[in-house]
Amino acid sequence: MAAQCVTKVELTVSCENLLDTDIGSKSDPLCVLLMSSSDSQWYEAGRTEKVQNCLSPKFAHKFVIDYYFEIVQKLKFGIYDIDNKTIDLNDDDFLGELESTLGQVVSSKKLTRPLVLKNKKPAGKGTITISAEEIKDNRVVKFEVEARKLDNKDFFGKSDPYLELYRQTETGWQLAHRTE
Secondary structure (H helix, E strand, O other): HHHHHHEEEEEEEEOOOOOOOOOOOOEEEEEEEEEEEOOOOOOEEOOOOOOOOOOEEEOOOOEEEEEEEOOOEEEEEEEEEEOOOOOOHHEEHHHEEEEEEEEHHHHHOOEEEEOOOOOOOOOEEEEEEEEEEOOOOOOOOOOOOOOOOOOOOOOOOOOOOOEEEEEEEEEEEEEEEEEO
């Protein structure tokens, strides 16, 4: 009976209008997901990739979480400007956060809220959007993609092309994967 009260959900995160804390370029944001344990302690559940020089990132990394229908699961999404290679976030610029419950995110399917700073004041005009989708199909698809003779878009040196794959969901098109 208990197995019927849980399902896996996939959370996709994107942001708009983040604070720009870098000089000479734009912030390099990353999203960290914290969850509250039964004793109300926050622990890190995962991180997205860092998106270089972007104030409106669409993170390719998804968070996959067990959703327990009868339990309040507190979530905190923290956005940081990553400017070094250390794993510690204390030496990175904090761009804002959103505290919510998994139930609120799942019931909204697509939740957009303003980001707030640690003092609960608005983080500029920054917003975060979290899309939730129940995982029903776990089939794997393999693609082999090649590109040739791409235009050189950099003034000096060579371009750094990458490929983004999107999939259509109930809430619209979502970034599914970004290559290196």
